[in-house]
Amino acid sequence: MVGLIAHEWISVHGGSENVAEAMARVFPDADVLSLWNDAPERFQGKNVHESWLARTPLRKNKAAALPFMPATWRRTDVSAYDFVLASSHLFAHHVGGPVQEDGPRKFVYVHTPARYIWTPELDERGTNVIARAASPALRRLDRARAAEGAQFAANSEFVRDRIRRSWDQDAVVIYPPVDTEALQSVTNWKDRLDGPDALAFEGLPPTFVLGASRFVPYKRLDIAISVGEALGVPVVLAGSGPLRAQLEERASVASVPTLIVDRPSDRLLYAMYEAASLFVFPAVEDFGIMPVEAMSLGTPVLVNAVGGARESVTAVGGGAIMSSFGSVDLRLAAETAVGLNSMEIRHRSAALFSEKTFANNLTKWMNIDARR
Template sequence: MDDLRAQAPETLLPGKSIALVHEWFAVTGGSENVFVAMHEVLPQAKPFVLWRDPAAQRGSGFQESWLAKTPLRHAKPLALPVMPLTWRTLTREHFDVVVSSSHAFAHTVKLGSSEDTRYLSYVHSPARYVWSPDFDGRGSNGLLTLPRKALQAADVRLSRHVHSYAANSMEVQSRLRRFWNRDSRVIHPPVDVDYFAAAPAHERMQQRGYLLGLGRWVGYKNFDLIIRIADAAGIPLVIAGSGPEEANLRREAEKARVPVTFEHRPPRERLRELYWGALALLFPAHEDFGIIPVEAQACGTPVLGVRRGGLLETVVHGETGFLLDSLDPAAYASALRHVGSLNHDRIRAHAWNFSADVFKRRIASWVADDAS
């Protein structure tokens, strides 16, 4: 590992007026963590969001858009068609540099009429509702069927002024090239490796005797497959998280021959304990990046997942986990027989490549290179 754990410079773009913009700011999430870390790199910047969840403990100084005062803040798919307009009517203030954190239309933001303003956009993914409705069921809303093509055209047309893009993974980088015909540099999102790499209290530690499935209980995460993998391997399973598929998953778990335990929204401390006590994290889902597998590796826990998407960038096959082309439970059960040969210290060391310090340094380098 190189010196990327060094801190980002304290001062960037001295004398420049800077705006930071983000989509909606929810209670927790990877994109919100990115935005907070960006603000730490650029503390002098003025932060804007479409709206902020009242329950969010961070971001109290963020300026909300006019959408925050409408019922559309509670209906994201319905709000999509007016988001481009929102990003063009956000404020009359002038800024020298505008940096966006975008997973919908934030990259189309344009403040004022000055042609001298530099626009940089960090993209979590082109809007799945618009570009990949088959990947994200929320985009299959019938109300979006007709305007989708218009939204795609607007997405491209309204972002031509962006000077530089950064993508959160090579997976997203390829989408920017395919959908928008734009190049970008890859800057992986920050993971709190410091926290997860610190072992929990020994009296609360469990020996690595169960498999772990973690995340939102939605269809494309394949939690039903995770249950079948544990059953085929004959190893107890813990499923942690929450989501609309809970009832279906509980019915599936009742059919399993191994114990399946559900933990609903475990707090952060408990989550770390679950990682440290697991034999392996099962993650057979196609993700843009995937923060959960990195958190698991920070705990020395190997990852078993599909050989596609972000896992190709975060898991070293045969060293920090195993990547499979199959969705056959028997194939995963076979791979699980080899996790004992993996070195937990090597797995933890790999996770440091995705730490918050690495992210901040790379963001600082991007801004310094492309904002002038």
């Protein structure tokens, strides 16, 4: 069978791109289509197509390109394919227009309905003047396009509920893949460190709570400091972003030592996961890859009661839920998480979130034999 994998745009860093690449490994003969490709090193050996937007300055300004995206996807000719699999977090699910009786089957893996237009409070890009002006019309259009015969899968129950509210459509839930096999193939990640990474790791306290993400408001990394204070344990924050100065100010008045590690490499991040007593993830995310990475390395996780990260932690039994950010509640939840069995967390994470599990669930949902 000849297939097409459609993905919004291809960036160097991006969790949705990792999922799309996993799809391409499941269907190695499928073509790949994106609005533009800023990471040619991804999808090696694949036939990757770009849209007309790639030849314009709009590829550098997603908000300005936003009004042109729906029509660009819709006018894509998919008649040469037996199936279309869209990896969508904006408008890729519009690809090819309505499903036709004699046309390809259409499947949409939804990372989220477009947060730009449906939940701008969770995405600062949706507050752009252009995005705000276009949102009402785009919401009406998006809901109509979602009713054109595609089958939907969501990356979490949290997103499944958002699909119902935004598009009035239902979806199956297929958790995204995490490379648990690669993470667990290394006995001790600290032994893989050298140079600046090794020096940074040596500077960490012997016991600490870890928070890691972009330093932006909705990630709420200040809560990781509050957890450390509740436990009386030092805190390490890893990442970078515009909120760094505010986090440094919060760290300076914390009752426990708080260290910021700037832009850690993947290897250093994995070593910090392993060394941490607890990984704190307060953000409201559609799924949340980082908690699964931490659990796959045996580290218990503390997550927000709202969002998709709660599902992975509950499924694994690999942590605890923050029902509030009060100091007493944080301490009780953190103590529960820290007391869990590390090896059991590792084993269950690998079973639930491996790429093999994702591939099996994807092909079962699509009812397509990837070997054909």
